[in-house]
Amino acid sequence: MQKVGIFWFNHDLRMDDNAALLRAASEVDKLICLYCVDTFSAGPGWQQPAKLGARRQDFLLESLQDLETQLGHYGQKLVVRMEPPLQAIAQLITVHNVSHLFSSKHVGSYENRIWNTLRKRYSMIEFAQSHTHTLFNPSQLPFTVEQLPGSFSKFRRLIEKMDLDAVISAPLDAPITLPPPALVADLAWQPLWQQHFSPSANEDMPAAMFKGGASAGEKHLTGYFAKNLASSYKQTRNGLDGMDYSTKFSPWLANGTLSPRRIVQQLQEYEARAGANDSTYWIFFELLWREYFQWYGHRHQQRLYAFSGINDSAPTTSFYPERFKKWCAGNTPYAIINACMKQLNVTGYLSNRGRQLVASCFVHELGLDWRHGAAYMEQQLVDFDVASNWGNWQYLAGVGADPRGHRRFDLQKQAQIYDPKNQFIQRWAGDQTLQPLDSVDAADWPI
Numbered sequence: 001m002q003k004v005g006i007f008w009f010n011h012d013l014r015m016d017d018n019a020a021l022l023r024a025a026s027e028v029d030k031l032i033c034l035y036c037v038d039t040f041s042a043g044p045g046w047q048q049p050a051k052l053g054a055r056r057q058d059f060l061l062e063s064l065q066d067l068e069t070q071l072g073h074y075g076q077k078l079v080v081r082m083e084p085p086l087q088a089i090a091q092l093i094t095v096h097n098v099s100h101l102f103s104s105k106h107v108g109s110y111e112n113r114i115w116n117t118l119r120k121r122y123s124m125i126e127f128a129q130s131h132t133h134t135l136f137n138p139s140q141l142p143f144t145v146e147q148l149p150g151s152f153s154k155f156r157r158l159i160e161k162m163d164l165d166a167v168i169s170a171p172l173d174a175p176i177t178l179p180p181p182a183l184v185a186d187l188a189w190q191p192l193w194q195q196h197f198s199p200s201a202n203e204d205m206p207a208a209m210f211k212g213g214a215s216a217g218e219k220h221l222t223g224y225f226a227k228n229l230a231s232s233y234k235q236t237r238n239g240l241d242g243m244d245y246s247t248k249f250s251p252w253l254a255n256g257t258l259s260p261r262r263i264v265q266q267l268q269e270y271e272a273r274a275g276a277n278d279s280t281y282w283i284f285f286e287l288l289w290r291e292y293f294q295w296y297g298h299r300h301q302q303r304l305y306a307f308s309g310i311n312d313s314a315p316t317t318s319f320y321p322e323r324f325k326k327w328c329a330g331n332t333p334y335a336i337i338n339a340c341m342k343q344l345n346v347t348g349y350l351s352n353r354g355r356q357l358v359a360s361c362f363v364h365e366l367g368l369d370w371r372h373g374a375a376y377m378e379q380q381l382v383d384f385d386v387a388s389n390w391g392n393w394q395y396l397a398g399v400g401a402d403p404r405g406h407r408r409f410d411l412q413k414q415a416q417i418y419d420p421k422n423q424f425i426q427r428w429a430g431d432q433t434l435q436p437l438d439s440v441d442a443a444d445w446p447i
């Protein structure tokens with residue numbers, strides 16, 4: 001009997017360095033390459049599909065179009081379903097007599113719940129998952145995932161004691177062939193996409209900063225290391241505006257159109273060519289931060305979204321709809337925050353420094369429940385990554401992996417350091433939408 005597999009693409013939208021896809025290529029006779037557009041939000045208001053911001057939508061669409069083209073070179077097809085994966089996979093299993101289900105291991109508790117539900121429901125099927133989103137596999141870590149160190153510094157020290165050249169394997173090649181499609185005709189998905197998501201980025205918006213897809217990701221990676229930017233990364237990385245002050249690898253890393261091991265390989269080649277220094281090391285250091293948050297997500301699962309985070313006591317913050325709305329729109333009393341939020345809304349991207357400032361403001365100046373801020377970024381960021389986003393928010397809200405536990409940025413001081421000439425604020429008109437925090441003075445409320 002023919003073996004029929006489903007490959008459930010998720011945050012691994014590439015052909016190369018994809019151990020899960022290689023496995024599918026070698027184990028079945030026919031294959032369904034599936035992607036489900038299911039914008040489930042783990043944030044407050046979960047159980048409802050989250051809206052995808054215009055830039056995130058466009059980036060995902062381009063990534064899927066590129067994947068479809070690449071699969072086409074193998075005589076394969078991309079099946080895109082606008083429905084929850086549980087529903088789509090169950091239907092395909094029944095209709096096509098599926099014997100194998102493959103996917104990359106995901107950090108999200110929602111994705112894991114679906115996987116586990118399917119495993120229970122279809123015990124006669126073979127299930128296989130591989131890690132494709134991280135530099136390491138759990139077996140390569142010098143501790144079990146359950147014993148993940150409670151701080152990044154401890155994690156990094158343990159990782160750096162290993163022989164990293166030996167442990168971080170070279171990226172895998174793309175499969176030579178793929179089994180033919182089991183599903184010859186499916187509904188054309190792009191018209192459905194337009195119905196599902198209209199309107200996306202409108203014409204008044206400036207050109208997108210990022211183009212989605214593994215081909216664009218590869219081009220960006222090569223282009224970055226062809227310049228000498230990596231040699232001064234440590235000095236420039238806290239910039240607020242522009243393409244060159246940091247690597248901008250995150251959008252492609254987030255949906256897996258770029259593999260982290262491919263980046264490390266290119267970084268090593270750059271170091272061999274141009275010389276290693278503090279800056280080139282610091283790119284690796286930041287990739288280790290990413291790695292830490294991935295294992296943090298695997299370790300803490302549902303607690304990634306808990307108000308009290310991984311701590312026992314909940315913060316004293318709350319939810320004020322007016323303050324939240326003003327923060328999202330960039331209408332707060334803080335010019336630097338307004339500029340950052342407008343930049344995020346228009347481009348779908350925000351610098352690391354900008355993210356730290358807006359998160360600190362959200363929690364400490366506006367007194368808001370951090371989960372609403374994380375959920376808003378989930379909607380807007382082209383580089384949304386469940387572990388990096390929710391893990392960093394926990395960190396800044398003082399309920400995560402920060403041993404200091406309380407990081408409040410002095411916004412005025414930060415603006416002086418990182419925007420001394422007021423150029424960033426002016427460019428994003430942060431000082432033109434200053435508004436008081438509350439339209440009603442607390443003293444005016446009836447008692």
Ligand SMILES: Cc1cc2nc3c(=O)[nH]c(=O)nc-3n(C[C@H](O)[C@H](O)[C@H](O)COP(=O)(O)OP(=O)(O)OC[C@H]3O[C@@H](n4cnc5c(N)ncnc54)[C@H](O)[C@@H]3O)c2cc1C
Pocket residue numbers: 237246247248249250251253254283286287289290291293350351352353355356359377381383384385386388389390392393396
């Ligand atoms: C509140 C908040 C939310 C965030 N949400 C996300 C998110 O959804 N997705 C995301 O990829 N990153 C997130 N980050 C981390 C960081 O801001 C971005 O990875 C970085 O700004 C992306 O730009 P870059 O690729 O030019 O980074 P670079 O400075 O060039 O760094 C290189 C790579 O290292 C990794 N990295 C750098 N800093 C961090 C960090 N603090 N945590 C995890 N990985 C890091 C990223 O993969 C990045 O691409 C968040 C940070 C904060 C403070």
